[in-house]
Amino acid sequence: MTTAADGPEALFAAGISAHGNGDYAVAARCFTGVLEAIPGFPAALANRALALWLLGALDDAERDASAACAAMPGLAEGWMVAGAIRIERGDSAGAIAAYSEAVKLRQGFAPAQAGLAAAYLAHADNAAAARHAALALMLDRDCNHARFTLGSAVSALGQTETAIGLFTQVLAAEPRHAGALLNRGNALVGLDRIEEGEADLRAALAIDPDLREALASLAVLRTIRGDTGEAIALCDRAIGLDPDFAIAQWNRGVAALLQGDFATGFEAYEWRKRHPLYGPHFDRLPAPVWTGDSLAGRHLLVRAEQGLGDTIMFARFLPRLIAEARRVTLACHATLFPLFAGLGVGLCRLDEPAPAGVDCAIDQMSLPHVLRLTPETIPAAAGYLAAPAAAVERFADLAPPAGTRLFGLVWAGNPGHNNDRRRSLPAGALAPLIASEGVRFVALQLGARQGEYDVPSMAGALDDFGATAGILHHLDGLVTVDTSIAHLAGAMGKPCHVLLSASCDWRWLLGRSDTPWYSSIRLHRQQTLGDWSGPIGSVLAALHG
Template sequence: MSAATGFDADLGTALRLHRAGCWAQAVSVYDRLLGDPPVQAAQAYSNRGAALRRLGRADEAAASCIEALVRCPDMAEAYANLGAILQEADHPLAALDACRRAVALAPSLYTPYLAMAHARQDCGDPAGALALLRRAAALAPAMPSVRYNLAEALLQHGLFEEGWQAYEARWQARELALTRPACAKPEWTGQDIAGKTLLVVEEQGFGDTLQFARLILLVKARGARRIVLHCRAPLVRLLAGMEGVDTVTAALPDPGAYDLWVPLLSLMQRLAVTPDRIPAAVPYLTPPPDAVRHWSEALPETEDLRVGLVWAGDPRLGHAAASRTDARRSLALAQLATLLTVPGVSWVSLQKGPAAAQLDRPAVFDPMPGVTDFADTAAIVRQLDLVIGVDTAVVHLAGALGVPAWVLSRFSGCWRWLLDRDDSPWYPTLRLFRQQRPDDWTPVLAQVREELLRAVQLPRHHRGPA
């Protein structure tokens, strides 16, 4: 066997592992190829950099791509990989420069357009990002990661019809690592559902489920006999009381229990919901009576403005992309000190997860150690006058309950909050406070403090169930 043949075989093995998302195993195979002749080694170094990027090892990934370019200065793929690494490491201008070099060397390569789009988004240019993603889609129309990223950009611009259609590629987009539900019955794609039982299957985060569960009532209106909702256990008790839902289960039911199934977030596309037709009547969720009874006297009595606070999301340390997003949206509790000194406010923590350990301030009441699920959280939130939080499931819960919520939204925020507005078509009681510069929360918190000082002078909303 020739050296070239051996290299090709090992490279093929590494690429199969890489494409399957087995990035650590792929890196170990690439490592064996680094001593090959310069051009072959350059390819191994470039691909190794791409795999290390997926593992969240940015410095090693960048160094590997630079080694590739030392051996082969005209390798467009290495420049494209380097651009993606630099963008994710919060160096958007350097990322744009690397990607432009890639495009100059290989105009038909779609990957640099993806990284450039993210870099333009990071620079506050969503229109430029969308144009670059359209270019990537023209070059690689069937590539799931291109379709998924284009979908988010389209949705951010309010282009729902095209965006939700492209969003169907999410199951194949490796960066999301989603597992398509293994349902035995046919999928509902909009066909006549009269007299049928439909299984609606939760996907992605708790916030997504709370946001899109409202669509179930629209499906029921099409004549479905029964709606069975599958979701994770922390949501079962809350969603069991939702109008339009007949059964809620944490386990996929037997195929005999339903006729058709549909992923929850596909309902937007199947129902052809447009931005001006989002069902936004609130509350569409209410805490169950047992949770209300349990928590009705748990909060301290006060005449002050009662405000819930959540300052961090789930760090998702095993998922590099999700962890980066969480780092951008989350704060440390110490950063909110300027809010905690506002007179006339009684603070209630709604924080769960590792960030709850930061809570060492007696001015913030913490009921969360006794919370077992979202029904408990809902019973607490319903007693509040206001919720202030970063972009997590808790602000979706407040919006679904009809409780005023102020969202601290990161620069280049989530697509669901659209562009250039401080309100939301999803939740009438929600208000957005957007970062104007990356990682700069100071002006946002100053604005929130001013609004909070005004709010303590206003009449309170009705606390507790109507």
């Protein structure tokens, strides 16, 4: 055992050796001995900071790293450990600054480039992370840290197969790299390789049972498989480790909503405002938050959020609010104005300032929580919206001859939706339906995919949702994937057949062909993720039954 009597050089060498052996507590004691002999020695400060960081003593580690950088600004290792600490603290901008200093000092040093890549990854600048990780690998092809960061960055950029290959290389070098197993598992699930993904996530947890991100990811996977009970238990484990882990809180809420447990689900749904993906979209409300107290004599602002379908779905609560408040204003997308004009609600655009005199405000999808909604108390399931009279008249010629049934058809949703690959149909999937006898179709599909089928298209007439409602008014029904027009049809009480992925949105619950949200909607579910033959066959049988 090296002691102070052996001198600072021997203590420093012993600290380096202990660090290499993974004995960080011994390393920290050795570097402390060096600093007792040579106070302020920058290399000892930097190395003790690194050991303390690895031991989880972030405050002490940050103190040493800052002292090392101040004493010797040209010491790249000091800036590198400062950057690592700042990443763990959630200060990604500070980490980028620290690692940038290290790179300036040692441009050809692979660990410095790898650290800068990790800082950019933490900052969600995936393109920059990929560039610096690739440079680190050019400098040192064995830099596994850089390879892991590169895999994480390209995965976020949508290059899933490449990412899987990189994580596999990381695991070949470090079979117990729990982070690589976690990220490869997530990438495999993203490709619907569910069994392989689950194996990786469970392997990550076998290595690190407290890896909260793996618990949350496995919860999502179990939810996809319909096992909401295990999903909630996994989220509970993650939340037990970190009660502020918004992803696990959100995932738990989604699983509870799929079960039909609205009390638990909508309470947890409030965590969307702190979720790293959804939270940045929430600005501060322009008035005190309404929490369900009396609205008498007050002006309430309801702020729409998420998709257009969500705004339509939750517009069912507006009549109740209008009856209770002095005034209600809905802030939403202008394309919905014609549809909502007859509700007696004030309307303003989301990007406009709130109207004067607003007393309280609420985000629209918080209404079920505030109103203590249950599946049995969902209002207006039979319908609560009607097409504007002018739009009904505009499309009067669309009404089919007696004895002919005319259905609208939509096969793809918004490609920007985070689950669109699963909810939209692959090209050509509806060909058997279109070729069937006895039903005519008109396409109500918008966007780049609108010309995929040889059926009359109404895309050019879909100016806004008022026009879409005017068209639906004259149709016998609608066949659609899970997108906003399904909510419009349900809100109008129009017969509607919705094709659902096995990994469907929480609002459709599990294992049922009806929905308490809309009595006119029938659900046609996949039994196997990615296989649309069953739902399409079910729609065919329903239309010709």
